[in-house]
Amino acid sequence: MAAERTDPPAVICRAVAKTFAGGTEAVRPLDLRLEPGQTTALVGPSGCGKSTLLRMIAGLEPPTSGSIEIGGAPPAETLRRADLSVAFQDPSLLPWRSVRGNIALALSLARRPADARAIDELIALVGLEGFGDTRPAQLSGGMRQRAAIARALVTEPRLLLLDEPFGAVDELTRQQLAQDLPRLWEARGTTTVLVTHSVTEAVMLSDRILVLSPRPAAIVADIAIDLPRPRAPGDARTDAFAALTDAVHEALSQGMARAEPPLAAQ
Numbered sequence: 001m002a003a004e005r006t007d008p009p010a011v012i013c014r015a016v017a018k019t020f021a022g023g024t025e026a027v028r029p030l031d032l033r034l035e036p037g038q039t040t041a042l043v044g045p046s047g048c049g050k051s052t053l054l055r056m057i058a059g060l061e062p063p064t065s066g067s068i069e070i071g072g073a074p075p076a077e078t079l080r081r082a083d084l085s086v087a088f089q090d091p092s093l094l095p096w097r098s099v100r101g102n103i104a105l106a107l108s109l110a111r112r113p114a115d116a117r118a119i120d121e122l123i124a125l126v127g128l129e130g131f132g133d134t135r136p137a138q139l140s141g142g143m144r145q146r147a148a149i150a151r152a153l154v155t156e157p158r159l160l161l162l163d164e165p166f167g168a169v170d171e172l173t174r175q176q177l178a179q180d181l182p183r184l185w186e187a188r189g190t191t192t193v194l195v196t197h198s199v200t201e202a203v204m205l206s207d208r209i210l211v212l213s214p215r216p217a218a219i220v221a222d223i224a225i226d227l228p229r230p231r232a233p234g235d236a237r238t239d240a241f242a243a244l245t246d247a248v249h250e251a252l253s254q255g256m257a258r259a260e261p262p263l264a265a266q
């Protein structure tokens with residue numbers, strides 16, 4: 001069983017679409033295959049449907065039509081087996097538990113043994129050394145986000161879904177996380193999906209970037225990020241890095257241009 005858990009899953013979306021009850025079409029029928037062990041970044045304009053797509057993959061939002069498979073199983077089953085973890089921009093930490101207590105809870109909910117050493121290692125990895133016994137209210141927004149990332153990682157999920165996880169994290173810590181986290185999920189072979197507004201961050205962290213159109217989300221570009229790993233902050237100053245960020249910006253502009261104009265302008 002243990003060997004089975006270590007296999008990273010492919011994520012397959014078949015004609016997945018979402019229209020909310022009020023009539024908002026968030027995601028157009030979309031076909032997608034995310035490769036096992038790869039890190040894929042979703043970038044696109046605000047409100048285009050990135051979080052909705054991520055929430056559908058997480059099994060937290062049912063698609064209106066189409067189907068999603070994670071390593072051959074539906075998302076709800078993957079979530080139930082704790083093979084999947086999500087870290088959102090707005091971390092939902094339990095206020096009465098310390099950082100360590102919140103991370104430990106994820107292990108106990110996943111019916112995994114408490115592992116004080118693994119918890120402490122993760123606390124250090126996200127730069128929260130010395131704050132293990134602190135409650136969320138005593139942390140900054142960025143520190144809470146980092147605690148939520150540690151909580152998402154502690155169960156060693158095969159699929160890791162990150163929705164703007166560094167939104168409130170300061171620039172230096174972001175750079176540190178952008179170096180340390182990929183090392184961890186590469187070592188574990190985790191399949192990772194990252195939603196981010198930062199094109200630089202997307203290029204730094206991912207193997208592939210999917211550029212989405214304005215709502216309803218459709219894929220306008222699929223860009224392979226073939227930069228060598230491990231990557232360092234200095235890589236962002238290379239020509240290869242600049243060419244990739246340019247390609248993403250170009251695709252974002254093309255997506256905007258292709259979008260229908262707002263009703264008032266028609």
Ligand SMILES: Nc1ncnc2c1ncn2[C@@H]1O[C@H](COP(=O)(O)OP(=O)(O)OP(=O)(O)O)[C@@H](O)[C@H]1O
Nearest residue numbers: 020022024026045046047048049050051052053215
């Ligand atoms: N539960 C919901 N009910 C109704 N509409 C929703 C719901 N959740 C999201 N939407 C709408 O769906 C669209 C896509 O939202 P979503 O949060 O997926 O976008 P996003 O690309 O993640 O945005 P951002 O980058 O600003 O976080 C938006 O128009 C949003 O208002």
